Amino acid sequence: MKVIKNLLVLSVSAVAVNAAITLTSLVPEVSIATAYAETKTKRVPALREKVYSQLARAQKLADEGNVQEGLEVLDSIKDRASSMNSYEVAMMHNFYGFIYYNENDLVNAIASFEKVVAEEAIPESLKLSTTFSLAQLAMANGDYAKTVEYLDDWKKLNTQPIKSNFYTLKAQALYQNKDYKEALENINSAIGLAESKGEIPKENWLVLQRALYYSLNQPGNVINTIEKMVKLFDKPQYWIQLGGMYGEVGEESKQLAILETAKQRGFIKTKTEILQLSQVYLYNGLPFKAAQTLKSGVDSKIIEHSAKNLSFIAEAYVQAKDDKKSIEFFEAADKMVDHGNFQQRLAEVYINMENYDDAADAARNALDKGSLSFESNAYVALGMAQYNLKNFDASILAFEQAEKHKKSAKLARQWIKYVQKEKLHEESLKQATL
Incomplete structure (x- = not known):
């Protein structure tokens, strides 16, 4: 399902x-001191003192929140890039990237880090970490x-x-x-x-x-x-x-x-969850639980007090053989719509309850309200109610209207014959008692 x-x-x-x-x-913390120390132990170009000191100054300014000043220091270093080795250039771009990253300027951060990995003579660890950060x-x-x-x-x-x-x-x-x-x-x-x-x-x-x-x-x-x-x-x-x-x-x-x-x-709290559980109950042959679950949702105002939801509750009660409970929900739903479909269902429920006067009234209300999905069903309900009230002529008239609809024509003809026989039988009994 x-x-x-x-x-x-x-x-x-x-x-x-x-x-x-x-x-x-995303970007590992850049430490100029660590980078400087690495050049003393690894086979990479040296990070010279004068470059190191300027990078350290840029980092200090950026760390203190003076971003623009830090960038200006890096710009001054970049002006002398032609005299710098690969590792120094890479570290310069690394710091550009780190500052841009901290400012959430991803475009410039990415562009800077791409320049880092473009340098050849840099530690493999730096190339790996920077590529992953990219x-x-x-x-x-x-x-x-x-x-x-x-x-x-x-x-x-x-x-x-x-x-x-x-x-x-x-x-x-x-x-x-x-x-x-x-x-x-x-x-x-x-x-x-x-x-x-x-x-x-x-x-x-x-x-x-x-x-x-x-x-x-x-x-x-x-x-x-x-x-x-x-x-x-x-x-x-x-x-x-x-x-x-x-x-x-x-x-x-x-x-x-x-x-x-x-x-x-x-765990069942939201509108969607309550609707789902109600439908699952109904599908699995537990209509009373379906009705009670959705009714609880409506009562708690989680589920809309709508004609659709009220009619679901009503139909679930009908399936649970609790016709009496369904009535208030069909009536409430009927007040919210312009069609007579819920009055028609009320007529059918009243017939199940053998309350034929109310059934006849509901069927007439359904026909008067109109816009029925299956008008023939209302005439059939009216015909059945009138028959049980022994209003045989009214019953036959209702079934003749039902006969005009293809969906109910065969059933209506059978009822007409049956009611006509019952009418004759009733009249014979009356004659016999005179």
Whole structure:
């Protein structure tokens, strides 16, 4: 049973929020003192004292909030770039990038860091970290194709075991670019890597995995992922989504069990959730629970006091064989519409209750109000009510009107013959008693 499909991951669009890259700690802290010390131990061009002192001054100004002054110091260093070695030039651009990044100027930050990795004679660690930062910054800037490109460049440089942050970042970029298949391969790698170490995958990794399975139309795998999320994180929305997915694949008994549990735990709160549970109850042959659930939602003002919702409650009570309870809801719904369909249903309910006077009145009200979906049904109800009131001529007249409608013609003819016989029988009895 497909019930309120959009309940799922249905927050698929939420993945971008849940797994988004933020501008916090994308770029590693730049320490000019550390960089200077590295040149004493590593085989890279020296970072000379005069350049070091100017870079240190620029960093100090930026750290103190004097951003413009820090940039001006860097500009003065850049004017002498022709006399600087590769490592000095790279560090200069690194500081430009760091300052721009701190000012949330991603375009200039990216341009600066690209100049860092363009230099040849720099430590591999700097090239690796900067390339990865470029991928993160491109992601934050919404350039998903470039994110993937930077990550591929980083992978070519990297000689160590790949960590999960590589796979998750690439999966997110590929997802945003709608390359769902490759994105899934990457997020699965990240999750598999964590689980192989006995670690719990991060929640937003599973959110992304779930979204990708859904986008690739793999409902069985969507269910497997949400079942894992329910066990690991036990959040209300995951219970609701799991119920929705069981409905998607036709496992109604599991859907009912999950949503019943969610209700008992107080997870069913929103309009959509209450509507879904009511429909699931009705579909699974529990109409009284369906009526009571939606009525509770209406009473608490979570669900609109609308004709549609009131008629759902009424029809559920009818299915639950509690015709009397349905009446007030049909009457309330009728007051909110211009058509006579709910009066017609009232007529049919009154007939079930053997309250034929009210049935006849409701059928006439339905016909007077008009705009009926099936006018013939109102005439049939009127005919049946009049017959039981022994108003045989009025009954025959109503069934003759019903006979004009193709949908009810055969039934109406049968009733006409039956009522005519009953009329003759009644008249014979009267004659016999004279």
